[in-house]
Amino acid sequence: MDIVTAQEMYERDRVTVEAVGLEGKMLMENAGRAVTQDMLRHISPQHKIVILIGAGNNGGDGFVIARTLMNLNYDVEAWQVVPDGKITGDAKAHKEIFLASGHPLKMYSHSSEDLESSLCHADVCIDAMLGIGADGRLREPLAEIVYLCNEQAILRLAVDVPTGVPADEGVEKFDAFHAHFTTIIEAPKLSAFLQHAKPFYGEWSVVEIGLPKQKLPNCSRRLWGVQDVKRTLPERDAHSHKGTHGKGLFVGGSLFMPGSVAMSARAALRSGAGLVAIATDEQAIPSVSPYVQEATFVELKEEGQAVSGYDAVAVGMGLGRRPYCGKVVKQLMQEVDGPLLIDADGLHLLKGSLDELERRSAPTVLTPHPGEFAHLTGLTAPEVLQSPFVYSREFAERYGAYIVLKGPSTIITAPDGEQRVDRSGNAGLAKGGSGDVLSGILISMIMQSNGLMDALSNGCVLHGYTAELLVEAGHSKVDLLASDVIEGLSRTFRTLSS
Numbered sequence: 094m095d096i097v098t099a100q101e102m103y104e105r106d107r108v109t110v111e112a113v114g115l116e117g118k119m120l121m122e123n124a125g126r127a128v129t130q131d132m133l134r135h136i137s138p139q140h141k142i143v144i145l146i147g148a149g150n151n152g153g154d155g156f157v158i159a160r161t162l163m164n165l166n167y168d169v170e171a172w173q174v175v176p177d178g179k180i181t182g183d184a185k186a187h188k189e190i191f192l193a194s195g196h197p198l199k200m201y202s203h204s205s206e207d208l209e210s211s212l213c214h215a216d217v218c219i220d221a222m223l224g225i226g227a228d229g230r231l232r233e234p235l236a237e238i239v240y241l242c243n244e245q246a247i248l249r250l251a252v253d254v255p256t257g258v259p260a261d262e263g264v265e266k267f268d269a270f271h272a273h274f275t276t277i278i279e280a281p282k283l284s285a286f287l288q289h290a291k292p293f294y295g296e297w298s299v300v301e302i303g304l305p306k307q308k309l310p311n312c313s314r315r316l317w318g319v320q321d322v323k324r325t326l327p328e329r330d331a332h333s334h335k336g337t338h339g340k341g342l343f344v345g346g347s348l349f350m351p352g353s354v355a356m357s358a359r360a361a362l363r364s365g366a367g368l369v370a371i372a373t374d375e376q377a378i379p380s381v382s383p384y385v386q387e388a389t390f391v392e393l394k395e396e397g398q399a400v401s402g403y404d405a406v407a408v409g410m411g412l413g414r415r416p417y418c419g420k421v422v423k424q425l426m427q428e429v430d431g432p433l434l435i436d437a438d439g440l441h442l443l444k445g446s447l448d449e450l451e452r453r454s455a456p457t458v459l460t461p462h463p464g465e466f467a468h469l470t471g472l473t474a475p476e477v478l479q480s481p482f483v484y485s486r487e488f489a490e491r492y493g494a495y496i497v498l499k500g501p502s503t504i505i506t507a508p509d510g511e512q513r514v515d516r517s518g519n520a521g522l523a524k525g526g527s528g529d530v531l532s533g534i535l536i537s538m539i540m541q542s543n544g545l546m547d548a549l550s551n552g553c554v555l556h557g558y559t560a561e562l563l564v565e566a567g568h569s570k571v572d573l574l575a576s577d578v579i580e581g582l583s584r585t586f587r588t589l590s591s
């Protein structure tokens with residue numbers, strides 16, 4: 094499923110009208126009916142429903158929704174919250190159809206008392222005030238109305254985008270309708286994946302309104318989920334041997350942080366890697382080896398490691414930040430001629446050798462969380478969170494690297510700017526060690542897949558989906574450990590192949 098900016102959505106609308114002759118008025122009818130159908134899951138004829146209708150096409154959708162619900166005998170009060178003159182074009186046409194059908198329309202005037210009393214007696218409020226056309230902070234009377242809606246103990250449903258939430262990234266502060274559920278039209282907008290905007294959407298679903306998929310402009314951004322993993326995950330060949338599934342090297346771990354590299358290596362094996370070697374401090378080997386008995390070990394040396402003979406290398410997990418570790422990261426960037434994944438301390442140390450990153454011709458994968466990405470880019474973490482799509486694309490293009498920007502919505506970016514979003518997982522993963530497990534899964538996928546983007550996106554979904562299955566099956570988001578995720582991979586692979 095594509096993820097779009099407001100501009101891209103308008104472009105799709107334009108192409109639909111021009112290329113296949115589906116008129117805006119008909120699209121609005123489709124949109125309103127599809128949204129209504131989706132909202133029926135949340136409402137019943139016993140509910141008192143208030144629908145708030147704004148000036149633009151979002152309001153136009155609102156007229157169709159109100160008419161459809163009234164035709165279905167739902168108890169609906171439709172409120173137009175802007176002056177008549179503001180309603181133009183397709184929205185005006187649908188207002189006329191609404192009125193001609195004999196349905197009553199209430200007008201919001203300067204005082205909010207009538208509307209407030211309606212909201213007080215209602216069970217459900219549908220927000221069709223403002224969608225992707227939101228421009229700047231909410232103006233009156235919308236700001237006041239949104240405040241009133243958020244104050245009520247009422248079920249709040251939003252059409253396309255909750256009023257006040259910008260569709261795109263880059264906006265720091267806004268007031269908005271706080272929806273419990275949002276029915277998104279055709280494609281989720283960027284803000285549905287931003288930490289500060291996402292809560293306003295509540296749970297969301299997407300409805301199709303008839304845009305011609307074959308004719309739409311290519312979108313370089315898409316959502317990646319379990320169905321995509323099922324479609325693209327390579328099958329294990331019955332005639333394969335351990336070499337077929339790749340030999341990975343994990344460089345990391347230290348006396349006081351032996352667990353990280355151990356978990357990465359074990360996660361790689363659990364997700365199918367054929368062979369795993371670990372380069373770590375000699376003193377860390379006795380604590381790492383019992384946890385990953387299948388691994389072989391090499392001693393991490395200041396003067397450099399032998400890096401040939403591996404299909405992929407990961408560096409950084411529990412490596413520490415001792416001065417010589419910086420040299421290790423630099424050496425790997427210069428000498429690893431296959432895929433190199435840099436995580437955790439490796440990312441911290443990379444900051445000093447970004448020129449090496451730019452010089453690499455083999456693929457490099459960076460797996461920062463927003464704090465690590467802020468350190469790498471010189472931005473602040475809030476700036477990263479506000480515009481993660483644009484910043485990760487800029488960095489990936491500038492340095493020719495793959496970026497896995499981790500979080501509740503993980504954004505995976507290729508050097509050519511292609512982006513995929515994985516929103517699997519749960520807050521059980523917000524615990525030390527989760528990132529190490531992810532690095533292990535990613536190395537395994539890199540060694541066993543044809544394309545890097547599929548490998549990285551599948552790896553992220555396997556990680557998150559495993560946490561979801563574990564919480565369904567008895568763990569809670571509180572007790573879940575990163576090591577449980579490693580062992581839970583067996584259930585995930587079984588579920589995927591059944």
Ligand SMILES: NC(=O)C1=CN([C@@H]2O[C@H](COP(=O)(O)OP(=O)(O)OC[C@H]3O[C@@H](n4cnc5c(N)ncnc54)[C@H](OP(=O)(O)O)[C@@H]3O)[C@@H](O)[C@H]2O)[C@@H](O)CC1
Pocket residue numbers: 102103105106120121124147148149150151152153154179222223224225226227228229230231232233235252253254278279
């Ligand atoms: N394929 C598609 O794309 C389809 C899209 N469809 C639907 O259309 C929606 C987009 O419609 P849109 O472009 O008319 O914008 P929309 O969100 O209704 O808002 C515009 C109005 O809001 C106002 N306004 C703006 N900022 C404001 C503020 N801060 N505070 C207060 N007011 C503010 C502004 O008024 P003004 O600036 O004149 O005061 C303007 O009149 C989209 O989300 C989807 O629901 C479907 O019907 C069919 C197919």
Ligand SMILES: Nc1ncnc2c1ncn2[C@@H]1O[C@H](COP(=O)(O)OP(=O)(O)O)[C@@H](O)[C@H]1O
Pocket residue numbers: 437461462499500501502503517518519520521522523524525526527528529530531556557
């Ligand atoms: N609330 C959450 N919902 C979904 N996934 C999460 C959540 N919190 C963390 N994660 C995932 O867990 C991992 C955490 O990685 P990271 O912050 O590097 O952890 P650590 O360094 O402690 O191992 C990432 O893959 C991230 O996407």
Ligand SMILES: [K+]
Pocket residue numbers: 151220221222223224251252253254255256
């Ligand atoms: K809305």
